[in-house]
Amino acid sequence: MTHPTPQTAGRPDDAEAADAAEARAEEIVARILSRRGTALASTASQRENRESDDGSLEREARAATRRVASLSTELEDVSEVEYRRIRLEKVVLVGLDLPRAAGGPAGAQDAETSLAELAALAETAGSEVLDAVIQRRDHPDPATYLGGGKAKELAEIVSAAGADTVIVDGELAPSQRRALEDVVRVKVVDRTALILDIFAQHAKSREGKAQVELAQLEYLLPRLRGWGESMSRQAGGRVAGGQGIGSRGPGETKIELDRRRIRERMAKLRREIRAMAPSREVKRGSRRRGPIPSVAIAGYTNAGKSSLMNRLTGAGIMVQDALFATLDPTVRRAQASDGRVYTLTDTVGFVRNLPHELIEAFRSTLEEVAEADLVLHVVDAAHPDPPSQIAAVRTVLAEIPGALEVPELIVLNKADLADPMTLVALRSQLPGALAVSARTGEGVEELRERLEELLPRPDVPVDVVVPYSRGDLVSRVHADGEIESIEYVEAGTRLVARVSASLAAELTGAAL
Incomplete structure (x- = not known):
């Protein structure tokens, strides 16, 4: 497995730097591929047998709808208007190690974490990760994201691995995606499209499905692409060679029809989502009529929010070692030791660079956080970079009016898997944070006590x-x-x- 680095000058020091960068990239890729088949490194060796819990039937249903390997994903076989229904099978991952000044993660460790997360997203979508490529650049190439030479090398890797899809760890401009597809000759998907596809698979409620479809269509509209006759235009008499009537083009082209249908569908979905809003407000108002405090559980995807809610309330919510396993908010009743009643709400998980289309579509769902009296911010303490997860969650919450003003209690979950020194460092950086393990129950009683202290009291x-x-x-x-x-x-x-x-x-x- 060879993943070349950018061209360098012929000087010995440049050659040594290039060799070191290549070795580092290969080491990163080897570590990521060694974890294939697991959602994240933090839970790779601690899978539980949950066949008898309340989520076993849903997990079985999800597993039954995995991608069929025999379906083709060649570009000419896929209708562009259905591009949002991605058929991922065997994929190659592509990531860039960019300096922070260029919008990158700044550092090999961060680039590895980001690409490992992309591998977990790909596995959650039902694909098989065959290979990965990391390239160190100062900035993405405006034409092909990777650069012409690197794109050709990627095409060779894709062909040798037998892959049918390339997933890029970033958001591609429509022109970049088209140019890269023209070189590698297989479908190219960016991180945003991958997350949208996972949401489409996991949405269950009518409102959730409508929200996801709206986000997909908003993403798709500027990325429509036509081939052959779909790009034909009307041609008047002289333009058509003087043939006149009967020689003109077909009128509205296929790509224009697609755009019009998408806009009409988006307008209909927005009307449907607005019509569903009163129902959500009624449910929210029924909980607000009495002075019942509400607690929202928020955090990075796969941090253990559903597991923690099951531990606190016995809710029996489906738990899966996958990203974005829970999309629809779940509300459960809980009782404090002094008899006070409050509600716990499990919300959708976040991820770095969460597509803006999803934030807008799920705004009504995310407002559950802004309406709460307390936010339990769940953090995966065994993750390689917990501070970046916290920053990503707060970035999303900043787009919801009032969400950052709600009191926050940080819960460092998976304490049984985290390194003790890492826990000490995190608790020193995050005063008031609690270390718990939803799997073993460690620290849960202390969490209950702290939660009850922070709940608003009648005055x-x-x-x-x-x-x-x-x-x-x-x-x-x-x-x-x-x-x-x-x-x-x-x-x-x-x-x-x-x-x-x-x-x-x-x-x-x-x-x-």
């Missing part, structure tokens, strides 16, 4: 006697307030408690 003191006929109010005080003392007297139930302002008004009105 209006009351000392009332509630008639026995208003047992509903007593029940609400038990569920939503903090009872200091309770006494059953002849006239009714005497309560000394702290409650919300609205409940205090009702108690005062009903009191004898």
Whole structure:
């Protein structure tokens, strides 16, 4: 396996630098390929047998819809209007090691982490990673992303490996994708298209499917490409060689028809999503009518959010060692040790460079975070670069009004897999962070205690006697307030408690 580096001058020091860069790239690729078949290195050796949990049927259904290896992905066999339905089979990964000034990850370690994440995304989409290429450049080539010479070398690697798809670890301009496809002669997919495809596979709810389809169409529209007659245009008399009537082109071309159909479908999807918004608001409002605190679980994809929610609530949500396994938000009821009731919401996972189309499409879902009273920010402590995960999550949340203003509690998950020194360093960098393991239960009780401390508390003191006929109010005080003392007297139930302002008004009105 050979992955050449950029051309250098003939000086000995340049030759040594080129050899070192080539050796480093080969070492990175070898490490990434050695982990094939696993979602991420942090969980590669700790897979659990979850065949009997509530998500086993869904995992089985997902496995049953993997790509069929016999389908062709040659460019001439794929209708461009269906380009969003990517058929990934055997893929070669391509990444650039760019300096930070050029928008790159700055450093071989970051480039390796990014390409390993791309491999995990490809596996989650149902493809087989055959090879990978990392090239060190100052900036992406504006024509082919890699440069002409490197693109030809990539074509040789693709041909030798028998791959049918190239996945680029970055977002390609439409012209770059077309130019690279023309050289390698197989379908070229960028990171954005890959993430959109995974979302399309995993969306279950009607709203989720509509949101994903809208994001796919927004991504596809500027990237439509025509071949042959689809590019023909109308030609009037002289232009058509003087033949006149009967010799003109077909009128609206195929690519124009495709664009019009996509715009019409996008408009319809936006109307449908707007029509679904009241339903979500009703559900959200029903939880908000009473003073029930809400906690949103947010974090990087595959950080263990669903596992942590199962540990805290026994929700039985599907857990899978894959990226973006959970898309649709799930709300579960939880109870504090003092009897207070609150809700926990499992949200969609984030990833660095999350496509802007998805952020816009899933805005109504991400607003669950902004509406919460507390955010549990779950971080994979066993990941090679947890700080970059935290930064990626906060970058996405910054686009949701009010999301960064919600109090945040950072939870360092997978403490049983993380290096102890790494945990110490993270806790020193992140004051107040808690180390837990959703798999073993380590630190979960401490997390419950901290969570209860941070939940908003009722602030209006009351000392009332509630008639026995208003047992509903007593029940609400038990569920939503903090009872200091309770006494059953002849006239009714005497309560000394702290409650919300609205409940205090009702108690005062009903009191004898």
